[in-house]
Structures are given as C-alpha cells and as structure tokens.
Amino acid sequence: MLSWYEIAHGLIGGIFVGAAYALLSAGFSLTWGVTRVINLAHAAFALLGSYITLTLLEMAGIDPLVSIVFIVPLLFLLGLGLHYFLIKPTAKRTRDITGASMVLCFGLYIIIENLLVIMFKSDDRVLHSRYSDISLAIGPISVALTSIISLAIAAVSLVIIYFFLNRTYTGKAVRAVWQDREGAMLSGINVEGVTAITYGLSLATAGVAGLCLVLMYSVTPFIGFSWLVFVFLVAIMGGLGSILGVTVGGLIVGLIVSLGSVFIPLAYINLVLFVLLIIVLLIKPSGLFRR
Numbered sequence: 131m132l133s134w135y136e137i138a139h140g141l142i143g144g145i146f147v148g149a150a151y152a153l154l155s156a157g158f159s160l161t162w163g164v165t166r167v168i169n170l171a172h173a174a175f176a177l178l179g180s181y182i183t184l185t186l187l188e189m190a191g192i193d194p195l196v197s198i199v200f201i202v203p204l205l206f207l208l209g210l211g212l213h214y215f216l217i218k219p220t221a222k223r224t225r226d227i228t229g230a231s232m233v234l235c236f237g238l239y240i241i242i243e244n245l246l247v248i249m250f251k252s253d254d255r256v257l258h259s260r261y262s263d264i265s266l267a268i269g270p271i272s273v274a275l276t277s278i279i280s281l282a283i284a285a286v287s288l289v290i291i292y293f294f295l296n297r298t299y300t301g302k303a304v305r306a307v308w309q310d311r312e313g314a315m316l317s318g319i320n321v322e323g324v325t326a327i328t329y330g331l332s333l334a335t336a337g338v339a340g341l342c343l344v345l346m347y348s349v350t351p352f353i354g355f356s357w358l359v360f361v362f363l364v365a366i367m368g369g370l371g372s373i374l375g376v377t378v379g380g381l382i383v384g385l386i387v388s389l390g391s392v393f394i395p396l397a398y399i400n401l402v403l404f405v406l407l408i409i410v411l412l413i414k415p416s417g418l419f420r421r
Contacts, residue, residue, distance in 0.1 A: 138271055140389035146277045146346060148384020149284035154339035154357060155364035155376045156291055157332030163308045163371035164328045167217055167231040173354040173361060174242035175205060175333045179340025180349045181246060184255055194259055194341060195279070201337040209333035212238075213326045239354065246351035254348040280345040287338050291331070292373045304328055308371045360387075363403055367410050369417020378418060382406075 158172045179201050186192040186200060216234060217227075224230040257276070264275040295301035303324045306314040315321050343349070343357070364383050368375025383403065390399050410418065 135271065136392050137389070138269075140392040141385065142268065142271060142273060143277075144385035144388035145381060146281050146384070147388060148381035149281050149288075149377075150339055150342040150346070150380075151357075151360050151364050151383055152377045152380025153284040153287050153335055153342060155361045155368070155380060156288065156373055157335040158361050159365040159368065159370050159372070159376050160304070160308075160328055161332045162365065164304060165217070165325055166228050168228060168235070169212075169332070170232055170235040170358065171238040171242060172235075172332070172336055173357040174239045175208065176336040176340035176343070176357060177246060177349065177351065177354045178208075178242065179205060179337030180344035181250060181255075181340075182337070183341045183344055184250075184257060184349075187257065187259060194257065194345060195283075197341065198283070198338060201341060202334045205333040205337035206330040209330035210326050212333065213329040217329070239358075243351050243354060250351065252350055252352065254350055255344075256348045257344050274346070276345040280342040283338065283345075284342050287335060288373060288377055291335065294331075295373060300324070300327060305371070359400075363407055367407060367418060372417065375417050 154173070154176055158169060161167050161169050161172075182201055182204070183194050183197045186197045187194060192200075216238070217231060220230050220234055221227045259276070261275045261279075265272045266275055266278060267273075293301075295305055303314065303319045304327065306317065306319055307321055307324050307328075311321060314324075360383055364376050364379040367382065368377070368379030386403055386406070387399055390402055394402070
C-alpha cells in the first residue's frame with residue numbers, strides 16, 4: 131500500500147523535472163516550427179550547458195547560477211553558427227530540409243558526444259556546489275535546494291521566452307515566420323535574421339535547461355539520447371511553437387515519469403508515455419495547444 135508521502139514526493143519531483151524538460155523542449159519546438167528543421171543535436175547542446183556549469187565550478191569556483199552569464203551568450207553564438215555554417219548551406223542544396231537536417235544534426239550529435247567523452251571521460255559527473263547538501267522542508271517532505279533553484283530558473287526562463295514571443299517585435303516576427311514564411315517576407319520581415327535569432331534562442335535555452343538538469347541529476351556524455359526522447363514527446367504533445375504547450379507537456383511528462391515510477395515498474399514508464407503520445411496524435415495531431 132502506497133503512502134501519501136510517496137505520492138506527494140512523486141508529484142513534487144515530477145514538477146521539478148517537468149519544468150526542466152519544458153525548457154529543454156521550448157527551443158527544439160521553435161526551430162522545428164519556424165524552419166522545419168528537426169535538430170537531433172539539441173540535447174547534446176543541453177549537455178554542453180551541463181558540462182560548462184561543471185567545468186566553471188570545478189576549475190574557477192564559479193557558482194552555477196553565475197554560469198548562466200557564460201552559457202547563454204556562448205550557446206546563442208553556437209546557434210548562429212549552426213544556422214549560418216551548417217543548416218543554411220544544407221537548405222540551399224536540398225528540397226527536403228527536414229530529412230536532410232535530421233541526418234546532419236544526428237551526425238553533429240555524435241561528434242559532440244564523442245568530444246565530451248574525450249574531454250570529460252564517460253563517468254557520471256555530479257555537481258557539488260555550496261548548496262548541494264541543503265534541503266528545505268515543504269510540509270513533512272524534504273526537498274533539495276538545488277531542485278528548487280532548477281525549478282525557479284526554468285520557470286523564469288519560460289516566462290521570458292513567452293513574453294519575448296508575444297510582447298516584442300522580434301518575437302512576433304518569429305511567430306509570423308512560423309505561421310507563414312512567405313507572408314512574413316512580403317510584410318517586410320527579415321526572415322533570414324529571424325531564423326538566425328531562432329537558432330540562437332533555441333540553443334541558449336537548451337544550455338540553460340542543461341544547467342537545470344545538472345542541478346538535479348548526475349550527467350554522462352551518453353545521457354543526451356534519453357533527454358532527446360523526452361524532448362520529442364513534450365514538443366509533439368504540446369504543439370510546435372507553443373510555449374504554453376511545451377510547459378504543460380513538460381509537466382505532464384515529468385509527472386508521468388516521477389509519479390508513474392511510484393505505481394508501476396520504471397521499465398513500463400516509456401510504454402505509458404508513448405501510448406499517451408499516440409492518443410494525443412489521434413485526438414489532436416497539432417498538439418494540445420495548437421489550433
């Protein structure tokens with residue numbers, strides 16, 4: 131018989147991990163929606179954010195929260211480079227950018243994974259900061275401070291992305307290109323610039339999501355594929371380009387993973403997730419929050 135403590139702990143844990151998955155999926159959803167590119171290397175860039183956080187802390191004593199100052203501009207620039215030096219030249223040489231991008235980005239994923247193995251070996255890496263061993267009480271339940279910080283970073287980041295897309299000219303331009311690329315060009319929107327910004331924003335948010343995840347879990351260079359599976363689930367379930375959708379989708383996936391492991395064996399969790407995905411696709415193929 132399960133206790134209310136186990137259920138409550140699963141609920142809280144699901145919210146924490148779900149927020150991180152939502153942030154990780156936000157950028158993936160944007161690039162897929164705006165450019166029709168399926169960036170299979172997205173989770174690998176999140177891993178870069180995790181390892182940048184670990185390296186800055188271990189080598190320079192830089193607090194994980196301060197590492198955001200380094201992660202965001204660096205990953206944003208990598209996003210611009212991804213667009214201008216890889217995706218754009220590929221798009222000029224093919225009519226099927228979606229298929230070509232999957233092959234290209236999968237190769238990029240393998241390269242990043244192997245570089246991480248060479249640089250950091252394949253051992254589990256755990257973040258040891260000045261507040262790693264601190265826990266806070268939520269009623270009778272003890273919660274790690276790092277998990278609360280991760281939730282706060284993910285929530286603030288998602289709110290910033292939402293207001294950027296809905297309250298700024300550039301953000302509205304991103305949405306316009308997603309809805310009708312040719313119409314956006316005819317309206318005078320710099321589609322090339324908007325696309326580049328989308329890639330930069332995508333990888334910057336991936337890097338911050340990597341920080342959120344390493345605050346809660348250990349990482350290895352091989353964990354990216356597991357993250358990628360969850361990214362696909364969240365993005366498709368929530369609807370491409372919908373920040374509200376990926377937020378709700380991330381929380382749903384996080385709760386199923388965390389709370390589901392309380393009721394059923396962990397090996398069956400992925401089965402439950404993919405059955406849910408099939409149901410969503412049958413009922414609302416565009417996602418829960420897309421018309």
